[in-house]
Amino acid sequence: MIDPRVLRDEPDRVRAAQAKRGLSGDVVDRALSADAARRTAIVAFEAKRAEQKQLGKLIPKAQGEEKQALLAQTKTLAAEVKQAEAAQVAAEEEWQSALMSIPNIAADEAPAGGEDDYTVIETVGTPAEFDFEPRDHIELGKILGAIDIERGAKVSGSRFYFLTGVGAELEFALINLANETAREHGFTQVIAPSMVKPRAMDGTGFLGQAADDVYRIEGQDMYLVGTSEVPMAAYHSDEILDSASLPLRYAAFSPCFRKEAGSHGKDTKGIIGCTGSTRSRCSSTRPSRSRTPSTSGCWRSRSRSSTSSSSPTRSSTPRPVTSGCRRSASSTARRGSPPRGSTASSPPPRTAPSSSPDASTSGAGSPRA
RNA sequence: GGAGGCGUCGCCUAGUCCGGUCUAUGGCGCCCGCCUGCUAAGCGGGUUUGGGGCUACAACCCCAUCGAGGGUUCAAAUCCCUCCGCCUCCGCCA
Numbered sequence: 001m002i003d004p005r006v007l008r009d010e011p012d013r014v015r016a017a018q019a020k021r022g023l024s025g026d027v028v029d030r031a032l033s034a035d036a037a038r039r040t041a042i043v044a045f046e047a048k049r050a051e052q053k054q055l056g057k058l059i060p061k062a063q064g065e066e067k068q069a070l071l072a073q074t075k076t077l078a079a080e081v082k083q084a085e086a087a088q089v090a091a092e093e094e095w096q097s098a099l100m101s102i103p104n105i106a107a108d109e110a111p112a113g114g115e116d117d118y119t120v121i122e123t124v125g126t127p128a129e130f131d132f133e134p135r136d137h138i139e140l141g142k143i144l145g146a147i148d149i150e151r152g153a154k155v156s157g158s159r160f161y162f163l164t165g166v167g168a169e170l171e172f173a174l175i176n177l178a179n180e181t182a183r184e185h186g187f188t189q190v191i192a193p194s195m196v197k198p199r200a201m202d203g204t205g206f207l208g209q210a211a212d213d214v215y216r217i218e219g220q221d222m223y224l225v226g227t228s229e230v231p232m233a234a235y236h237s238d239e240i241l242d243s244a245s246l247p248l249r250y251a252a253f254s255p256c257f258r259k260e261a262g263s264h265g266k267d268t269k270g271i272i273g274c275t276g277s278t279r280s281r282c283s284s285t286r287p288s289r290s291r292t293p294s295t296s297g298c299w300r301s302r303s304r305s306s307t308s309s310s311s312p313t314r315s316s317t318p319r320p321v322t323s324g325c326r327r328s329a330s331s332t333a334r335r336g337s338p339p340r341g342s343t344a345s346s347p348p349p350r351t352a353p354s355s356s357p358d359a360s361t362s363g364a365g366s367p368r369a
Numbered sequence: 370g371g372a373g374g375c376g377u378c379g380c381c382u383a384g385u386c387c388g389g390u391c392u393a394u395g396g397c398g399c400c401c402g403c404c405u406g407c408u409a410a411g412c413g414g415g416u417u418u419g420g421g422g423c424u425a426c427a428a429c430c431c432c433a434u435c436g437a438g439g440g441u442u443c444a445a446a447u448c449c450c451u452c453c454g455c456c457u458c459c460g461c462c463a
Contacts, residue, residue, distance in 0.1 A: 042421050046432040053432090056444050060389045074443040197453095 002102050007031055017105040020112040031098035034091070041091040045084040052077050141167060175253060182251030190252040192231040195222050200234035215257045228252035 007014055011032055015025040055074045062070050111119050141147025146167025152160040163171050179189055201214065201223045215224040225231060232252045 039421065042432080046421065049433090050431060052443080056389075059443060071443055076443095078443060 002099065002105060004035065004099060006105070007099070007102070008035060014102065014105060018102070020106045020110065021103065022112075022114065023103070027098060027101050031095065031102060034095040034098045038088075038091040038095040041084075041088040045081070045088040048077070048081045048084045052081050146170065179251055179253065185249075187249040187251035190228070190232065190235075190250045192225075192228040192235075192252040192254045194225050194228075194231075194254045194257070196225055196231055196234065197222060200230055201225075215259060224257035225254060226258040227256050228254035 002014065007028070011028055014028050018025045018028060052074065055070060055077065059067065059070050059074065111117050135143075138147070138149065141149070141161075144167070145165045146163065148162040148164050152162050155162075183189060195217065214226065217223065229252075231254070232250055235250070236248070
């Protein structure tokens with residue numbers, strides 16, 4: 001969720017960010033009044049509680065009738081404290097839910113609007129031109145015996161596939177390439193758990209507006225991760241890191257699970273943006289004095305390399321505590337842009353917690369390796 | 370899945386049996402000051418985190434915080450319940 005202090009101090013900034021996404025600013029006002037109500041409730045509760053504690057100190061010293069009177073007095077007070085506390089908790093929850101309904105503040109450089117309002121920052125290379133009718137990945141996969149969609153559907157349903165022979169080899173090769181490249185750049189190799197507790201999922205914002213895309217394990221309070229960003233963002237949670245050790249850089253590999261809710265049948269032809277995939281993802285943690293996000297690269301093993309950004313800390317001090325972090329602004333691709341050269345810098349809410357290239361480049365299907 | 374042990378403010382630790390002067394003890398480390406050719410030692414003070422009030426974003430005051438969440442009670446580190454984590458052992462392991 002967004003920093004409550006930003007909301008309180010710069011509500012207009014939040015309203016402007018809402019407008020940029022085409023969202024109403026009403027939630028901002030709702031959150032502001034909830035914040036005020038919350039603080040009023042806190043004052044009321046704490047006053048009662050302080051009174052109770054003061055009286056409680058007198059009881060062991062008192063004797064006889066005086067003690068009985070005190071006990072009676074403090075008993076009713078205890079009830080009042082309980083009531084005030086309940087009111088505070090309710091106000092707190094209202095405030096939380098209002099805050100949660102506000103998405104991350106869009107970065108200043110992010111253009112207003114939706115998917116079609118992108119700005120091209122840089123074009124790398126020229127799109128390939130063929131003097132024949134090029135085949136798509138489905139056809140190629142079939143001819144090469146690399147992708148078995150039929151059996152994928154039989155075993156697991158639509159949007160699943162088996163990678164076979166050179167297809168599987170290509171997958172491993174891409175992962176190795178990604179990891180090797182990351183290693184050369186000083187990233188530590190990590191194989192991360194692909195199931196996490198709610199705290200980790202929430203910490204990266206995936207239980208907010210992206211909750212629809214997330215797989216939850218039935219009967220267990222656990223989630224399948226949509227990217228290793230989730231376990232890695234939680235990796236150093238509750239730790240205080242020596243700033244001299246920063247940045248800490250990790251290239252983490254994991255299977256990735258996303259429901260891709262609402263995207264069924266949308267420019268997929270089977271395997272792009274699939275429900276289960278593997279990725280190698282780089283992330284780095286660095287001190288954040290300002291509230292600007294730091295960047296991290298992301299190599300996706302599937303068919304392209306890409307970059308994304310994240311904000312590994314919400315601490316306003318140089319002390320980089322990564323607990324429950326959530327990126328506070330959207331991303332800017334820098335390097336290894338997809339062949340189209342487009343740079344989506346304001347991910348739509350559905351994909352907000354993820355890196356923008358994941359969501360915006362689904363059409364560029366030809367492997368680079 | 371089962372049995373046992375453990376979890377205290379950076380680290381170690383006292384306190385838990387028997388609820389209230391616990392405002393959580395002491396040591397180490399760290400910070401500030403004093404003293405001192407320098408350093409070390411010594412002496413004095415400070416040092417959990419989060420929230421709120423008042424403000425000058427200070428000082429100060431208040432609330433919460435003894436793994437987490439409930440409960441009992443006028444009152445919980447302390448009693449009860451549930452959960453989590455770590456350790457030891459047993460079971461399971463396509």
